[in-house]
Amino acid sequence: MTASHLSHTTAAPVRTRFAPSPTGYLHVGGARTALFSWAFARHFGGTFVLRIEDTDLERSTPEAVQAILDGMSWLNLQHDEGPYYQMKRMDRYREVLAKMLEEGTAYHCYCSPEEVEAMRERQRAAGEKPRYDGTWRPEPGKTLPAIPADRQPVIRFKNPLDGEVTWNDVVKGTITISNRELDDLVIARPDGTPTYNFCVAVDDSDMKITHVIRGDDHVNNTPRQINILNALGAPLPFYGHVPMILGTDGQKLSKRRDAVSVMDYLDKGYLPEALLNYLARLGWSHGDDEVFSMEQMISWFDLTHLSSSAAQFNPEKLAWLNNHYIKAADNQRLAQLVKVDLAKLGVSAEQGPDLAAVIGLLKERANTTVELAQAATLFYRQPAPEAALLEQHLTEAIKPALAEFTEACAQVEWNKAAISAAMKAVLAKHGLKMPQLAMPLRLLLTGQLQTPSIDAVIELFGRECVLERLR
Structure with a gap:
């Protein structure tokens, strides 16, 4: 600027x-x-x-x-x-139109739409820019045509014939348009409505x-x-x-x-x-x-x-x-938005973990609240793991460790750190690696293999829900 x-x-x-x-x-x-x-x-x-x-x-x-x-x-x-x-300002526009007609900066034009189109066709045929030719434009010494009977006129603006319009556009820089490029535009229609x-x-x-x-x-x-x-x-x-x-x-x-x-x-x-x-x-x-x-x-x-x-x-x-x-964003604010998106998926967050807490766990990876809602559904739907996946991950070798962890969940202090410590103790005792226990836990709790950190998921589900699903 x-x-x-x-x-x-x-x-x-x-x-x-x-x-x-x-x-x-x-x-x-x-x-x-x-x-x-x-x-x-x-x-x-x-x-x-x-x-x-x-x-x-x-x-x-x-x-x-x-x-x-x-x-x-x-x-x-x-x-x-x-x-x-603008429709509530019609009286003001009529007032300005009347003033312009009085001052001679606007005038009545009785050309029909067909006459204007024929005018333009002639100009196109002659290789000229199609425009209104000023038939009804009042000029000193000019005789205007006879006013046709039963025809409502438009009002045209009396555009300057010479010179140019120049403005310094804040974005585009200086722009200049010759007035010869502009014709006398219609500023009110035959019914009086302004343009x-x-x-x-x-x-x-x-x-x-x-x-x-x-x-x-x-x-x-x-x-x-x-x-x-x-x-x-x-x-x-x-x-x-x-x-x-x-x-x-x-x-x-x-x-x-x-x-x-x-x-x-x-x-x-x-x-x-x-x-x-x-x-x-x-x-x-x-x-x-x-x-x-x-x-x-x-x-x-x-x-x-x-x-x-x-x-x-x-x-x-x-x-x-x-x-x-x-x-x-604040998790409570996001919860109000995600609740709407969950409803569109046919899911209610009334039964289950606190939605704001769920959002706190999931929002790092979500690009939209719709993605947040899709990710949150695992906390509000009954798990339905595929039989083939259960067979693959819930093996005879894992079941004793799973049973022991389930019993630990009945006693452990209910926070992520204590749950994580209980899992590690079971893994160490049975000589297992984390995925061997985490995968069946995910399937039994959520019905899917991919979730956020399993100890955080377990904490959010709450003790009663976890024990019910694992037992």
Whole structure:
């Protein structure tokens, strides 16, 4: 970020916004731009605004609005103002439209959709860029066509004919678009409902947004919004367009191939702090730091070190980060999450060892809470060892040692160290190696050959359960 950006942030209160369209779930790409906007506002003690851009009536749904709110809440990206809904601001948009018509920065256009399409076809045939040709644009000395009967007009913005739009993009550097590339866009439909670029410009002006951080699929909208803001006499925000996130195949993230909804990651057993940490590192860096808290990110995030090239999503890296946060997480908190995942597996943790204690034993190796739940099932299901495995490991040579260890379990002080000492005493007496006793114990207690350390497993099962299963 240049010195002018930094001086701007100290000159006026920073106000950022996240403005999703509620046409589906909260996408991880949207969550990343929300995170960047939130962190930047927090860094400068500013305001983070949530705005729901719901003017696309055909595709916007209450369920999608709720999915966005749920995703933001799960990630703990709390907004300071809002959510504002564009559909509740229609009176304000009509007021601005009327003012623009009065001032001559907008005008009524009576071309039918068919006429506009025919206009574009002629331009394509002539090798020109298809665009509205200004038929109804009022100019000094120009005679406009007769107004067709029974046709509701659209309202078009009177875009400057000459000059260019230039802005210093916080991510991409200086971008310049010639006004000749832009036509007079429709800012209100025949039924009077305003269109996307117009609403965004009015909202950013009214909400005094100082910094717009969004995906680079919006670069083409920016010159149009800047021209509308200029026509309104409004100050311009700083713009930063972050590149998209690519999948492992180098293609744009796809719902068909990738987990793209934020809430998918909740269902897959990821912790919100892990996903936030991972998204922060997709297109932004602070030296070589890979693992950091949101408090640290806020202290560092001033829009410098944002990458102008697309970031590639790496599920292995996210899993590694999630494992780090699972190991650091409170076991009681994890137990609440794992209980939900166990229920999906048809397993209840009501009967059996304390779930938080089980998690304490298992979490070192788990990348997700779903993996934790799968590993924990051995403590909450009746063992059903395969007959062939029992025959292999529960031999006549082992049975006396197993019986002696069972009796020791009835007397021993119930902690891992005492259980381990009792096992070693039995092994020494019978001249056996640890796996010879541990394998049949695992089979009889859990039904499987692979578990964490057997003395820790025995301790967690509790004396009564162990004696019942071994006898």
